[in-house]
Amino acid sequence: MREFVIPHRNNFGANCIAGIASIALEHHLKKALIITDRNLQEIGVSGKIEQILYDAGLQFATYASVRPNPTKSNVYEALALYKKEHSDFIIGLGGGSANDCAKAVGILAANGGQLEDYVGLNKSRKVAPLMMLVNTTAGTASEISRAYLISDEVKQEKLIFKDLHALPYCTFNDPELMIGLPAKITAATGMDALTHALESYVCTGKYALTQKLAMAAIELVFDNLRDVIAHPSDLKLRENMIYAQSLAGMAFCNSGVGLVHAMAHQLGAVYNLPHGLCNAVLLPYVMRYNRQVCEVEYAQLARRLFAEKCKDKSTSECADLMIQEVTRLSNDVGTAVRLGDLGIKESDYQLLAEKSLADGNIHKNPIMPSLDDVIAIFKSAY
């Protein structure tokens, strides 16, 4: 039995955020809490949303202090504002961080208690207030996921939640909001989407539906990511990357992911590094490790994406080619950095590997690694 879960209404296209007001009015809502980060406030993106609400006669308050890898403090601060302002709906605005924070606020607003009460699967009793999540990167797919991660700053751990009551009612993917994204973020978030799709395609939770979605996402990333970095203002390319990340999200939110995520979460929690970049850096190394059980799947992907190059090649050679092409893409878009260059200390590998094996995503990896395996993968990426 499999449950394929996804928000009801997913809006795409230039200026689709204008639809926020009509949906709020349709639901007789009065006052939004906008949850976003300082940067999106400074470049005026949250101001755009505020204007849309204002023009429709809707009220709002804005919490703009979400950090990358959102913290428990972020959640409690935003929750206090939600209550103080008597808001009745939530607008998340950002990549994964703001939207993850919005989901946590929604669950606490509806259910009370502490974040720790809801760690795990479907732990809340009541559905969050109506949530609209606006996606400003083409990567995390946080906006279509019922999962969210909050960093415990003190314990240097990620609290991981997966809760149907945290699924937003609607999502907005406006390519105009992505025109100004720095190339580094476009690259890291695009590689994040690729990681979602590649992990979904081989994970233990895969099935025909999620594999078709994942494959479509992988094709779109290979067809568009290099180009969108070369032509950042091209709305068509931005839109194609949005569809890539949405398809990847539809896949991995319903199949699970695997070892890349289990390891990347620890780098995020301990070093506060961007999630997409951590995924991108680790992806080729984990593929090399998983290759022992995923040769057929990697070869399938290679034959689909690189039919010409695969002609007369064996399954094993095609699998190798797929890993090489992922590595080449990561090189081309600038995410193939070394862990050492990101400031990660070799002396932490033991601890990072232990935490990776305790991460909930590890069980979806197609093969269960040992502690030594994980340490070896960290070392190979050093």
Add this chain to the structure above:
Amino acid sequence: MREFVIPHRNNFGANCIAGIASIALEHHLKKALIITDRNLQEIGVSGKIEQILYDAGLQFATYASVRPNPTKSNVYEALALYKKEHSDFIIGLGGGSANDCAKAVGILAANGGQLEDYVGLNKSRKVAPLMMLVNTTAGTASEISRAYLISDEVKQEKLIFKDLHALPYCTFNDPELMIGLPAKITAATGMDALTHALESYVCTGKYALTQKLAMAAIELVFDNLRDVIAHPSDLKLRENMIYAQSLAGMAFCNSGVGLVHAMAHQLGAVYNLPHGLCNAVLLPYVMRYNRQVCEVEYAQLARRLFAEKCKDKSTSECADLMIQEVTRLSNDVGTAVRLGDLGIKESDYQLLAEKSLADGNIHKNPIMPSLDDVIAIFKSAY
């Protein structure tokens, strides 16, 4: 701006219908109205659902008189039962007919008035009572669509509705319910799914996301439909056809369809013929007509599905091949019957063509046909 709409929760797999009870309890619901047809009642499928509800302490009433191409009378009878029994949720059980009827009952139960008040797009004010739609064929995708069609028996017309408030909360696709489907229905509903995907792939409402979904659906139909007819008890093949129809549904419910549907609806309304079969019969002839503007898209599909056969072929030759392969599949599964053999009179073609041009789906066809064009297509399929 595009809105991609889909039910929140979509359940797949053998015995997934067991989940009906837990979702009803989660939502504190008390009494279902099951809407289905005589055949599903006689072979015990509605009894299975009743047992699941009974075992969970839930009440139910059953309306089992839905006709193929459900009528206005069906809707009003079921609505009267819903009110009389004080039901608080609706379970549709069937292919398109029962599920379309369920949606109409839901809209009238929440909004009052007459069916005619809601013809068109988003005409209702209130969301239907919680609806769970159980799909018993792999074809119509009615269970994931907000659209529904009701036949006006007197005027011999189809009333067409598309309403966000008619979107079910959750869907169930249980391959065990499909094991006993006669080959004729498996074939017609499978070709229905193919028609959805093929019309979606080329229609004016297409975009990258819907095209990826449509292509995946087309692949799954070609990979599984012949086999499932040869091995009707194979759960894996049944499941693959379910994913095919779901992907096709995700595509066409958000892009629209085209001329095949515009013409098939009239055959359904005037001759009460099964929708899937009408689509299957007309599909190759409409493809031949649309080919003048869809050569590139048909060739793309052929190259994806029949790479070997397309080697060294021109775009035009690949497009021809795609139409030939659709015709061959329809022949192989037994849906390539002649309109004349279905009892359709040549003298009705003028009227059928006029009605086709008035059908709401015609505007999504990649080229607007003339009355003579439509008559000529009917004649070619005679």
